[in-house]
Amino acid sequence: xxxxxxxxxxxxxxxxxxxxxxxxxxxxxxxxxxxxxxxxxxxxxxxxxxxxxxxxxxxxxxxxxxxxxxxxxxxxxxxxxxxxxxxxxxxxxxxxxxxxxxxxxxxxxxxxxxxxxxxxxxxxxxxxxxxxxxxxxxxxxxxxxxxxxxxxxxxxxxxxxxxxxxxxxxxxxxxxxxxxxxxxxxxxxxxxxxxxxxxxxxxxxxxxxxxxxxxxxxxxx
Amino acid sequence: xxxxxxxxxxxxxxxxxxxxxxxxxxxxxxxxxxxxxxxxxxxxxxxxxxxxxxxxxxxxxxxxxxxxxxxxxxxxxxxxxxxxxxxxxxxxxxxxxxxxxxxxxxxxxxxxxxxxxxxxxxxxxxxxxxxxxxxxxxxxxxxxxxxxxxxxxxxxxxxxxxxxxxxxxxxxxxxxxxxxxxxxxxxxxxxxxxxxxxxxxxxxxxxxxxxxxxxxx
Amino acid sequence: xxxxxxxxxxxxxxxxxxxxxxxxxxxxxxxxxxxxxxxxxxxxxxxxxxxxxxxxxxxxxxxxxxxxxxxxxxxxxxxxxxxxxxxxxxxxxxxxxxxxxxxxxxxxxxxxxxxxxxxxxxxxxxxxxxxxxxxxxxxxxxxxxxxxxxxxxxxxxxxxxxxxxxxxxxxxxxxxxxxxxxxxxxxxxxxxxxxxxxxxxxxxxxxxxxxxxxxxxxxxxxxxxxxxxxxxxxxxxxxxx
Numbered sequence: 001x002x003x004x005x006x007x008x009x010x011x012x013x014x015x016x017x018x019x020x021x022x023x024x025x026x027x028x029x030x031x032x033x034x035x036x037x038x039x040x041x042x043x044x045x046x047x048x049x050x051x052x053x054x055x056x057x058x059x060x061x062x063x064x065x066x067x068x069x070x071x072x073x074x075x076x077x078x079x080x081x082x083x084x085x086x087x088x089x090x091x092x093x094x095x096x097x098x099x100x101x102x103x104x105x106x107x108x109x110x111x112x113x114x115x116x117x118x119x120x121x122x123x124x125x126x127x128x129x130x131x132x133x134x135x136x137x138x139x140x141x142x143x144x145x146x147x148x149x150x151x152x153x154x155x156x157x158x159x160x161x162x163x164x165x166x167x168x169x170x171x172x173x174x175x176x177x178x179x180x181x182x183x184x185x186x187x188x189x190x191x192x193x194x195x196x197x198x199x200x201x202x203x204x205x206x207x208x209x210x211x212x213x214x215x216x217x218x219x220x221x
Numbered sequence: 222x223x224x225x226x227x228x229x230x231x232x233x234x235x236x237x238x239x240x241x242x243x244x245x246x247x248x249x250x251x252x253x254x255x256x257x258x259x260x261x262x263x264x265x266x267x268x269x270x271x272x273x274x275x276x277x278x279x280x281x282x283x284x285x286x287x288x289x290x291x292x293x294x295x296x297x298x299x300x301x302x303x304x305x306x307x308x309x310x311x312x313x314x315x316x317x318x319x320x321x322x323x324x325x326x327x328x329x330x331x332x333x334x335x336x337x338x339x340x341x342x343x344x345x346x347x348x349x350x351x352x353x354x355x356x357x358x359x360x361x362x363x364x365x366x367x368x369x370x371x372x373x374x375x376x377x378x379x380x381x382x383x384x385x386x387x388x389x390x391x392x393x394x395x396x397x398x399x400x401x402x403x404x405x406x407x408x409x410x411x412x413x414x415x416x417x418x419x420x421x422x423x424x425x426x427x428x429x430x431x432x433x434x435x436x437x438x
Numbered sequence: 439x440x441x442x443x444x445x446x447x448x449x450x451x452x453x454x455x456x457x458x459x460x461x462x463x464x465x466x467x468x469x470x471x472x473x474x475x476x477x478x479x480x481x482x483x484x485x486x487x488x489x490x491x492x493x494x495x496x497x498x499x500x501x502x503x504x505x506x507x508x509x510x511x512x513x514x515x516x517x518x519x520x521x522x523x524x525x526x527x528x529x530x531x532x533x534x535x536x537x538x539x540x541x542x543x544x545x546x547x548x549x550x551x552x553x554x555x556x557x558x559x560x561x562x563x564x565x566x567x568x569x570x571x572x573x574x575x576x577x578x579x580x581x582x583x584x585x586x587x588x589x590x591x592x593x594x595x596x597x598x599x600x601x602x603x604x605x606x607x608x609x610x611x612x613x614x615x616x617x618x619x620x621x622x623x624x625x626x627x628x629x630x631x632x633x634x635x636x637x638x639x640x641x642x643x644x645x646x647x648x649x650x651x652x653x654x655x656x657x658x659x660x661x662x663x664x665x666x667x668x669x670x671x672x673x674x675x676x677x678x679x
Contacts, residue, residue, distance in 0.1 A: 004300060004301040004302075004303075063418075063422060064414070064418070066421075066425065067375075067379075067417060067418045067421035067422045067425060068379065068414045068417045068418055068421070069379040069380065069382040069393060069417060070379070071382045071383065071393060072382065072393060072410070072413065072414055072417065075393070075396075075397070075406075075410055076410055076414070079400055079406035079407075079410060080406055080407050080410050082406065083405075083406045083407040084407070157284070161285070161286045161287070162286075163286075164286035164288045164289060165288065165383075167288075168397075176286065176288065176289070189292065189296040189300065190293065190296035190297055190300060190301060193289050193292045193293050193296065194293060196289055197281075197285045197289050197290075197293060200284065200285040200286060200289065201281065201284045201285055204284040204285075205284065336525075338521065338523050338525050339525045339526075339527065341488060341521070341525070342521060342525035342527075342584070343527070343538075344488065344514075345486055345488060345514060345518075345519045345521075345588075346514065346518075346538070346539035346543065346587065346588065346591060347511045347512070347514040347515045347539055347543040347591065348511070348538075348539060348542060348543055349511055352542050352543070356527075356538060356542060357527055360529045361527075361528070361529055364529070
């Protein structure tokens with residue numbers, strides 16, 4: 001049928017290397033998510049602080065993250081920051097870029113989630129003697145994170161997919177980078193990237209299903 | 222104001238890249254939307270079991286990196302099938318399917334949001350399936366789907382930055398080429414980012430506005 | 439004439455119509471009463487062909503509704519139906535709601551369709567709301583609009599499925615008045631209703647449904663004054679409270 005001989009065996013021989021890459025991909029995604037959530041919480045507190053400069057800072061961050069390509073944000077972390085005299089290695093550039101993106105999108109999700117939490121919750125917490133930060137930390141934050149659970153899993157999938165962009169700033173230890181290097185070595189482009197695609201697919205499915213199981217356990221009430 | 226090596230020619234080069242970004246986006250969003258409407262309507266119409274194969278295929282486009290989709294399509298169409306397609310064509314094919322995969326979900330959600338009782342009333346007046354779709358479902362589903370669709374179209378524009386991998390020199394690629402040559406990354410990236418932002422920000426705001434307005438009805 | 443012959447219908451394991459036989463003559467007003475789950479609303483949607491039936495047949499002017507070759511869209515022009523939920527088309531004005539079917543189904547020109555629509559809307563007392571969107575109307579007004587929408591197709595038969603039961607009590611009267619007016623004009627109608635006083639007032643015959651069976655049928659004076667079936671008595675005494 002095709003004038004092309006698939007050489008799956010040759011490509012499959014590289015699977016261990018690719019799985020090592022997949023591990024790095026998952027590490028970056030997970031790290032960028034944890035940092036992203038942390039930053040998004042801080043950004044949300046800025047927004048709620050009532051201090052205009054801080055709220056404006058959050059707004060700017062969110063809008064840039066949402067209205068420019070993720071690849072642009074990674075370039076910014078690599079080339080842009082470098083022109084300020086700070087040189088980030090490929091790993092850090094990728095991590096910073098994805099984290100910036102995650103934090104922006106998550107902060108926006110948190111904003112939506114906050115709308116679903118009635119003001120009376122804060123008031124009730126304050127009436128019990130909790131301070132503003134205490135009320136946020138003990139009453140609002142847990143509810144906010146719970147409502148945002150599904151968007152957070154979506155963002156986690158995005159983070160996995162975004163790691164593939166690291167190759168543009170010289171990253172070569174993640175799944176895409178490894179595949180790219182193997183391709184330069186063997187030229188089995190289709191076979192290698194098809195395997196990489198399957199690995200990505202499995203990772204994203206495991207995350208989605210895992211999140212569903214966790215949600216079912218955590219949010220029983 | 223700026224001490225820069227940027228010349229008029231460089232700006233033309235950037236403008237060409239920007240045009241490529243817009244071209245790829247418009248073609249892919251139009252084709253992807255048409256396909257997405259067909260897929261989404263089909264999925265709604267036949268139910269989850271019969272639509273499972275289609276659902277599975279569309280889900281693949283949302284579960285693997287776009288970069289890999291482009292590389293695979295390029296390798297498959299070019300090396301395996303030996304078709305002589307331009308990078309632009311391949312970029313548009315892949316982005317259209319990518320857009321269609323998300324659009325099908327939006328369309329299905331839109332149709333599902335139209336109450337079955339309203340559709341029943343339309344059919345009871347003698348309207349055919351097609352007339353019901355066109356006169357009742359389309360206008361009502363559009364209200365639900367339009368804000369998300371705007372978000373999708375902007376998403377496709379941002380993701381079109383990846384088509385460099387099939388040798389299409391769009392805006393971000395042009396910017397990178399100039400960065401390598403001129404060594405003025407910050408200025409160039411700011412111009413490039415501003416371009417995306419100026420298109421995306423107002424449209425995203427507009428989508429948010431529509432969502433707010435229509436959710437009150 | 440609507441002829442219903444031994445109609446059976448199940449939803450899964452639940453049989454909701456257990457062999458219904460019923461004939462409605464032209465010009466007749468038939469009211470169907472009965473508890474919830476008695477199958478009375480299902481019967482109406484079957485007559486209109488919106489639900490398939492399992493066995494038996496329904497004939498409208500001699501045409502079998504559920505036969506294979508029957509053009510349902512054509513048949514439905516003869517049979518208007520108004521539901522409990524008024525199902526206004528929210529994106530269309532009152533006038534457009536009413537002109538939609540005449541234009542798209544009957545292929546009428548806009549001017550002609552509007553003329554008919556205005557006449558029907560005046561008829562139900564909504565002549566001043568032509569350009570209004572349904573979202574700004576009260577439930578009673580929307581329900582009257584739905585009646586005008588069905589009437590604009592000049593149906594020979596009208597089916598009303600508990601058209602007042604989703605309305606606030608103070609809005610029920612205006613819709614019942616509209617129905618009464620139609621009955622007096624000689625429209626052939628089948629009404630499913632919980633408004634007993636109204637049923638007694640307008641019907642030529644009243645049918646009592648109980649658990650998928652037509653337990654009793656007769657003139658209102660008999661059904662309400664001297665019910666024969668024990669279930670009818672039980673139902674009427676409970677609905678009086």
